[in-house]
Amino acid sequence: MAEQRTIKVDYMARVEGESALDIVIEGDAVKDVKLKIFEPPRFFEALLRGRSFLEAPDITARICGICPVAYQMSAVHAMEDACGVKVTGPLRALRRLLYCGEWIESHVLHIYMLHAPDFLGKHSVVELAAEHPEIIRRGLRLKKTGNEIVGLLGGREIHPINVRVGGFYKIPTKSDFAALAEKLKLARDDALATVSWVSGFQFPDFDQDYEFVCLSHPDEYPYNEGRIVSSRGLDIPVQAFHEHFVEDHVAHSTALHCRLKARGHYKVGPLARYSLNYDKLSPLAKQAAMDAGLGRTCNNPFKSILVRAVEVVYAVDEALRILDTLERPDSPCVEVLPRAGTGFAATEAPRGMLHHTYRLDAEGNIAFAQIIPPTSQNQATIEDDLRHFIAPRLSLPDDQLQWQCEQAVRNYDPCISCSTHFLKLTVERR
Amino acid sequence: MGKPRLAVWKFASCDGCQLSLLDCEDELLAVAGAVEIAYFPEASSDMQPGPYDVSLVEGSITTAHDAERIREIRRQSGAVITIGACATAGGIQALRNFADVEEFTRAVYATPSFISTLDTSTPIADHIRVDFELRGCPINKHQLLETINAFINRRRPNIPAHSVCVECKRRGTVCVTVARGAACLGPVTHAGCGALCPSYDRGCFGCYGPKELANTESLAAWARDKLGVADKDIQRLHHNFNAWSEPFRSEGDRHG
Numbered sequence: 001m002a003e004q005r006t007i008k009v010d011y012m013a014r015v016e017g018e019s020a021l022d023i024v025i026e027g028d029a030v031k032d033v034k035l036k037i038f039e040p041p042r043f044f045e046a047l048l049r050g051r052s053f054l055e056a057p058d059i060t061a062r063i064c065g066i067c068p069v070a071y072q073m074s075a076v077h078a079m080e081d082a083c084g085v086k087v088t089g090p091l092r093a094l095r096r097l098l099y100c101g102e103w104i105e106s107h108v109l110h111i112y113m114l115h116a117p118d119f120l121g122k123h124s125v126v127e128l129a130a131e132h133p134e135i136i137r138r139g140l141r142l143k144k145t146g147n148e149i150v151g152l153l154g155g156r157e158i159h160p161i162n163v164r165v166g167g168f169y170k171i172p173t174k175s176d177f178a179a180l181a182e183k184l185k186l187a188r189d190d191a192l193a194t195v196s197w198v199s200g201f202q203f204p205d206f207d208q209d210y211e212f213v214c215l216s217h218p219d220e221y222p223y224n225e226g227r228i229v230s231s232r233g234l235d236i237p238v239q240a241f242h243e244h245f246v247e248d249h250v251a252h253s254t255a256l257h258c259r260l261k262a263r264g265h266y267k268v269g270p271l272a273r274y275s276l277n278y279d280k281l282s283p284l285a286k287q288a289a290m291d292a293g294l295g296r297t298c299n300n301p302f303k304s305i306l307v308r309a310v311e312v313v314y315a316v317d318e319a320l321r322i323l324d325t326l327e328r329p330d331s332p333c334v335e336v337l338p339r340a341g342t343g344f345a346a347t348e349a350p351r352g353m354l355h356h357t358y359r360l361d362a363e364g365n366i367a368f369a370q371i372i373p374p375t376s377q378n379q380a381t382i383e384d385d386l387r388h389f390i391a392p393r394l395s396l397p398d399d400q401l402q403w404q405c406e407q408a409v410r411n412y413d414p415c416i417s418c419s420t421h422f423l424k425l426t427v428e429r430r
Numbered sequence: 431m432g433k434p435r436l437a438v439w440k441f442a443s444c445d446g447c448q449l450s451l452l453d454c455e456d457e458l459l460a461v462a463g464a465v466e467i468a469y470f471p472e473a474s475s476d477m478q479p480g481p482y483d484v485s486l487v488e489g490s491i492t493t494a495h496d497a498e499r500i501r502e503i504r505r506q507s508g509a510v511i512t513i514g515a516c517a518t519a520g521g522i523q524a525l526r527n528f529a530d531v532e533e534f535t536r537a538v539y540a541t542p543s544f545i546s547t548l549d550t551s552t553p554i555a556d557h558i559r560v561d562f563e564l565r566g567c568p569i570n571k572h573q574l575l576e577t578i579n580a581f582i583n584r585r586r587p588n589i590p591a592h593s594v595c596v597e598c599k600r601r602g603t604v605c606v607t608v609a610r611g612a613a614c615l616g617p618v619t620h621a622g623c624g625a626l627c628p629s630y631d632r633g634c635f636g637c638y639g640p641k642e643l644a645n646t647e648s649l650a651a652w653a654r655d656k657l658g659v660a661d662k663d664i665q666r667l668h669h670n671f672n673a674w675s676e677p678f679r680s681e682g683d684r685h686g
Contacts, residue, residue, distance in 0.1 A: 041492075
């Protein structure tokens, strides 16, 4: 019998939530790869039933402390879809501004605190700060600016309170917006310096043949609106999601795996957005991408950190554009009256497309809820990446192999709290 | 003497309260200078064994395995501080305590037999002795820094226990109930958010849970009789992130 090796990571660090990785190697073959999600289930889709449609943004925010805005945005757009209301004009622009804040905060957290340590051989941002204090201070400053957008427009950074179906509770003052714009002008230099810093990292040669899935909008880089498109020709409205995608329940995960009915697993997130929407980036973000050596598409998951940095440049630029052209709305929200029906929405969370479905009764009570987070869509692709990554690297000693496998998982900035409905690494060599 | 050793633990939760520590952009490096961050898997892959001087615990107990794990953390820790509504009250996921969990599992998962979970989501203090409970959904990061500072310096944390209503008066916000007839849990809710919602023209919905000796019955009767709030909506206000905490639990049960 061939020699067996097991590589186990019992508790994945620098990811949000609880997961483990089990890899079994038999001789020179990768026998099994399991990304185990043991985050305990919290049953959001069940506990939403019977709640008011107006409560969905406040309740679903609690799925994730890192990307609450994404949950709030998918929830309000799905409710508005159910009730036949479209929010336009300055309120629409302000929702986009809020999302810019979350992208900056979440991406910078991942770039500096969770993922850069992998590339630089450190365990944590604190270790990094000991060697590169100025770089880490720059990251913290940039992250803070993202949080300041969310804090101003959302009321607070984690679980914002100012988002409602139809718009907001209160619109900040003109002088508040003007002060924010000044901070964003400084943040733009920090964002460009981040791209330049990350572009100097060593990236393994690892281009993969993915089916990318994300939103696409005719006029803008996607946040809250657009059709669901893929690199293999899918092009559907968000309302048709369930006709093309299905969730499977596997034994080793409290997160459901989502796949395309026609072709199986696919990839959402920054690489998908970038590769399918490059033309919609701002000139400054395109220039930063080109200077960093990126093409118009990117198929190397290890370069996701670089694409995130480009998206931070875009988010800062876009936030400034919105503030520059913003007219303060007359009213903080539009009225949304409940009606019986089903609503759908997908928005681009920092980690990828987040789809919500709700069925309402005539009084606006939620009868059915279904939430499909980015990490559950990526879980099968993460396992597939690992299989392809390990096979040519079997001669590496276990500790190096384990380090690189963990890094490969973190390429996805997996959010396990979100997907549980994620990770521990075990590499077993047989 | 070495620096105090800090550990950060997660149970059923959204990660938001431990993220509050990483959100201390201006203070994080100072904290890392004052304590040894010995165990904080969300931020570091260097996971040191115990014992720890201070353990911050996020999340509620929802599995038999976690009920065991929290006892081991107690044994390994000098002080245990719970952070946030999940750890101090059971969290939004404690809504299962009012429902049939098997039915919840069937509603979410295709193969319920793959899922092992307890019937209830319960706060940490139901399982072990807790030295301090920091409230909020999410916690206030300045209160978190104050609490860590207090414990490493062996003093009591200065965390006010009055109501959100008092915070509102202190910041000079016009009362949303009196001026606009909005339902607001401010009079019965523990301070800590700085009376955020009324400053954004909305009523408090209880993120920080009940204050001591909260007269929820009187407030609920007033909301129903004077403001015309429906019983169902009064129940919803009490039964969210701190639904399992008394008196929010029984007040919610009386309506609906």
